[in-house]
Amino acid sequence: MNTHNTVEIGSMGRVAYARIAPNEDLVLGVEKLCLAEGFRNAFVRGALGSLVDACLGTRSGAFLQIRGPAVEIVSIAGEVRAQPDGSLRASLTGVVADTEGSVYGGPFIAGANPVCMTFEVTLEEWLPAEKPQAA
């Protein structure tokens, strides 16, 4: 666990937009988008679409499943970070609405959020200028 506050100086690079097709996973889809576009770090600049069912994490480690179809993705904030082991990891948090419009929020669990009709996402590449400094 990281116990230090850090500031990472950097700049924004390219901007990518994708349509991710049905039955692809939301979180892994964003990671694959970064692979396709050559992004190593990125921020979500906009995202909307729908899921078959939504699965959000809880503090206890349980899974909150919102049944669809379709569960509308209302909004997502998140980032993708290159990992020391050579992998990419997307961390996405957001708000969804069920088939009656009731809303739920939390972190999206990788592998458990299949796209229903479409997922539109805009990512802006993040280019760190230096290693993070302890603040």
Next chain:
Amino acid sequence: MAPVEQHHFPRPRTLIHPGISSPVRINSLHSPSARHVRLFVAAGRSLYDGIVQPLFENGIENASLTILGGYFDILSYCVAPPDPSGKAVIAYTKPIDAGAGWLVFGNATLGRSMKGEPIVHCHAAMRTAAGVVKGGHLLTESCIVGESGVSALVTSLDSFVLQQSFDPETNIPLLQPRNRTERADEHA
């Protein structure tokens, strides 16, 4: 249906859509950089007009927007339950009138419809006139911005276009990124 908290990893469901599944699952394009614009939509305008016209006048026809909070005189939205006809997996409901309420936040995509007109695809969370927080697909032509207006951060996508085209897999029209030289019906 109320959400279920469970302690095992929920097996995702793979839905069968009416059309053939394309082998291309992620359709993406990029620009070398993004242009950012702060948009303010004044009271009394529809959200659609307030997005489309000022951005067009500033040379922006394809963009991703984060819409910040604001009061609306009229908020109208719909949700997407299963389609009983089977033509598609889901079908949008008739418009739901949320009344005069507060738009908590939203995300929108600005592109071009199959008719060649601007289209705004917008999802948002809102507090309805009844005081209930709801979410769904905002009907931007019917949503009228209330006093004090509403702001948005616009990320302009300049190197390509977002074109609505018929998607044979899902059997509905969807926005897709296209190179500027591609015709609207290519890849449909």
